[in-house]
Amino acid sequence: xxxxxxxxxxxxxxxxxxxxxxxxxxxxxxxxxxxxxxxxxxxxxxxxxxxxxxxxxxxxxxxxxxxxxxxxxxxxxxxxxxxxxxxxxxxxxxxxxxxxxxxxxxxxxxxxxxxxxxxxxxxxxxxxxxxxxxxxxxxxxxxxxxxxxxxxxxxxxxxxxxxxxxxxxxxxxxxxxxxxxxxxxxxxxxxxxxxxxxxxxxxxxxxxxxxxxxxxxxxxxxxxxxxxxxxxxxxxxxxxxxxxxxxxxxxxxxxxxxxxxxxxxxxxxxxxxxxxxxxxxxxxxxxxxxxxxxxxxxxxxxxxxxxxxxxxxxxxxxxxxxxxxxxxxxxxxxxxxxxxxxxxxxxxxxxxxxxxxxxxxxxxxxxxxxxxxxxxxxxxxxxxxxxx
Numbered sequence: 001x002x003x004x005x006x007x008x009x010x011x012x013x014x015x016x017x018x019x020x021x022x023x024x025x026x027x028x029x030x031x032x033x034x035x036x037x038x039x040x041x042x043x044x045x046x047x048x049x050x051x052x053x054x055x056x057x058x059x060x061x062x063x064x065x066x067x068x069x070x071x072x073x074x075x076x077x078x079x080x081x082x083x084x085x086x087x088x089x090x091x092x093x094x095x096x097x098x099x100x101x102x103x104x105x106x107x108x109x110x111x112x113x114x115x116x117x118x119x120x121x122x123x124x125x126x127x128x129x130x131x132x133x134x135x136x137x138x139x140x141x142x143x144x145x146x147x148x149x150x151x152x153x154x155x156x157x158x159x160x161x162x163x164x165x166x167x168x169x170x171x172x173x174x175x176x177x178x179x180x181x182x183x184x185x186x187x188x189x190x191x192x193x194x195x196x197x198x199x200x201x202x203x204x205x206x207x208x209x210x211x212x213x214x215x216x217x218x219x220x221x222x223x224x225x226x227x228x229x230x231x232x233x234x235x236x237x238x239x240x241x242x243x244x245x246x247x248x249x250x251x252x253x254x255x256x257x258x259x260x261x262x263x264x265x266x267x268x269x270x271x272x273x274x275x276x277x278x279x280x281x282x283x284x285x286x287x288x289x290x291x292x293x294x295x296x297x298x299x300x301x302x303x304x305x306x307x308x309x310x311x312x313x314x315x316x317x318x319x320x321x322x323x324x325x326x327x328x329x330x331x332x333x334x335x336x337x338x339x340x341x342x343x344x345x346x347x348x349x350x351x352x353x354x355x356x357x358x359x360x361x362x363x364x365x366x367x368x369x370x371x372x373x374x375x376x377x378x379x380x381x382x383x384x385x386x387x388x
Contacts, residue, residue: 007362007374008388009355010381016388019358021374025365027287027303030076033114034289037263037270038250040078040116041278041285042085043069044326045092045100047342054344058093060100064336066107068279069115071335075286077278078114079104080153084194085276085323086118089158091343094122098144105150116186116274117150121157129163131173138177146182153186153229153274154178158197167203167213174217184226186252186274189214191232193319207234211241222246229254229274233319235262243268256315256322260304264297277311280326281366310360313353321348325357329366332358332373339380351386 008016033039046068048059069079081104082088082097092100101117108115119141121134128134134157145152154177164170178185189210192199202210218225227250230238235258242251253262253271262271278285284307291299314325324346331339339346358377367373381388 004371004374007378009359010351010386010388012352019362021370022362022365024368024370025284027283028290029283029286030290031074033076033078034293036292037289038078038272039278039285039289040080040114040274041072041282042080042083042274042276043072043279044323044330045086045342046336047340049338049340052340052342052344058091058096058342060096060342062103065100066103068330068335069104069107072279072282073108073111073113075282076289077282077285078116079108080274081115081117083118083153083155084190085279085326087323087342087345088118088120088155089122089195090320091341091345097122098141101145101150102148105145105148109149115150116153117145118153118155119145120155121159124159126158128159131163131169134159134163135173135176138173139180142177142180151183151185151226153188155188156190156198156201158195161198161201164203170203170213171217175220178221178224181224184224186226187214187218187228189228189230189232193233193317194231195320207237215244218249219246222249225249227252227272231255233257238262238271242271256311259311260301260308264300276322276326277314280311280314280329281307306364310357310364313357313360324349328354328357329361332361332376333367334369334372351381351384
């Protein structure tokens with residue numbers, strides 16, 4: 001029984017507003033993977049709070065980080081590991097990201113759970129422009145993860161984006177990597193709103209031209225490609241694109257603004273899910289997919305629909321700081337014991353933003369223990385000098 005009825009949150013003018021605490025949403029979650037959709041939650045990394053700072057190396061709390069993976073699996077969700085949600089390219093060292101992938105593969109194997117692991121070219125110097133070296137970096141990480149028993153997400157490369165002079169350079173590098181893959185891979189098209197260094201990926205700033213390039217790649221290697229994760233925050237483009245995919249190649253939505261209609265689908269198909277947002281709302285994701293498995297599309301929409309505004313807030317511009325909201329909610333819900341991030345990344349969002357995220361999460365009944373969430377938020381705000 002909740003003993004706290006309201007929380008004081010700061011306004012921009014320095015005054016406070018009182019927000020009544022909502023009861024937890026009543027959700028029928030499932031521990032079994034969904035049968036109607038494939039769904040991966042991109043997991044974040046829990047920092048070692050005593051050692052992490054903006055000037056330090058990568059210090060991971062391994063027990064807490066892997067514990068979160070088990071919580072996601074307990075809700076029937078697959079885990080997408082070592083992705084941008086885990087601060088890939090934004091704080092976590094490349095070798096640590098690979099170690100995280102190997103550890104999660106081992107944990108998943110121990111319980112028969114689902115995981116895919118991101119690989120990139122982040123072992124290279126940021127200034128590397130040699131296409132052969134870029135391909136070698138992909139192949140090295142591909143071999144490490146496949147040798148550990150894993151499947152990969154072929155993440156977009158900052159070095160390739162800078163080095164490529166046109167679509168043919170992308171096709172040359174990706175062709176080489178795909179031919180070496182021993183298991184079907186997931187391609188990843190990450191928009192510049194998530195990472196400005198990836199502007200013009202696939203060789204053109206024009207979406208139609210870039211779409212033609214990636215579709216040509218997929219058609220040439222369809223048997224080696226499980227699917228494509230599209231993170232462009234453009235619902236209409238994703239729907240049109242998925243209708244052009246070869247049979248057997250999955251469209252994985254990475255659209256954290258519009259995932260509800262994309263996963264629900266239409267008479268011509270649907271998107272599966274590979275989402276950072278699902279790490280922020282895992283109980284809702286689990287319960288909504290269970291409804292979809294029962295054929296209850298309206299139930300799916302009624303459960304997941306209310307989460308969409310929260311996700312849009314978490315992923316608002318500058319979008320690359322969405323990880324802060326994911327970690328903030330993990331802390332408030334008791335999935336981790338502190339609100340610190342690798343490389344001091346938590347400073348990427350303001351206290352006002354954190355207050356808005358709390359309010360939006362509270363509004364949909366996200367907090368299973370409202371007392372805990374309110375107590376932690378209040379203590380945090382007071383700790384940084386806000387008299388709430």
